[in-house]
Amino acid sequence: MPINLLQKDGTTMTKHEFLEELKELLLERGLSAGEAEKSIEFYAEMIDDRIEDGMSEKEATAALGSINEIADKILYDTPLAILVKSKMKQKKETQKNSTLLIILAVLGSPIWLSLFIALLAVFISFYVVVGSLILSVFTVVFAVGLSGILLLPAAVLIISENHIAVMGLVGAGLILVGLSVLLFFPAKYAASGLIRLSAMIIKGIKSLFIGKSPRVQEVVK
Incomplete structure (x- = not known):
């Protein structure tokens, strides 16, 4: 039915x-x-709030925007696990009156179960890899900065023994501290990029479980 x-x-x-x-x-x-x-x-409360602020019902609903866009937002904000569960339940309800489809579903369930487990494993592995990469990037930056900071007191401990070594340690320490500061911002952008990439992949996976939005039609007078 068109909306x-x-x-x-x-x-x-x-x-x-x-x-x-x-x-x-x-x-x-x-x-x-x-x-x-x-x-x-949730949206009923939003409409009520706007009405309390002085809007009419129709003004309040118009202020919320397109129904299709709202539906898209709701569906893409819904956790993937809930979407999968809803889709599975919907398919079960659709097929419950068909004996043939039930038999096929039973016979094919091991395959679908294996595919689902494989997809879940890939999904979890992806998040582990992304999390590890982000952690590794900041660990390197932290290690470089910490090494530079530790070299400074080390230089003080040998100050009376070798002036050239002291100068070298101080210089190396300052370079490492400065390098860690310079690396922090690229690391931050890299982490943000990985997070955005993971969000795009999750959105793509969700789209497999979200039905297409029907075309919006205006009723001609």
Whole structure:
């Protein structure tokens, strides 16, 4: 069923119409009824807050933006585990009246289970690798800075023995401290890049479990 953001008279929707359309869209795109209801309650409160601030119902719903965009945000903000669970539950409910599909599902379940476990292992491994890379980058920066700091008191301990060695240690210490400062910002950007990359990959995985958004159509008077 297409989602219509505009009514026949050209005005925006009332609170009830808005929430019903949003709930229907979330259910169509694979979100469970329980999770959809939580989102509906959240947006109902947002609309009520705007009404308390002096807006009309239709102004309040219009201020929230496109229903399709709101649905996208809700679905992509939903944890992957919940999306997978909702999708599995939806498929079970769709197939429960078909004996043939149930038999095929039972016969194919070991394969799907293996694929799911493999996907989960890849997902966990990816996060472990990304976390390790971020930790390694900052560990190197910290180690370089700490080495430079420790060289300074070491120079003081041998100050009476070898002036050339003292100067070398002090110089090396200052260089390492300065190098750690210079490396901190590239390390920060590298960590941010890895985090953004992981977020993009997670979003891509989520898109496999999120139904396509229907085209928004305006009702012609």
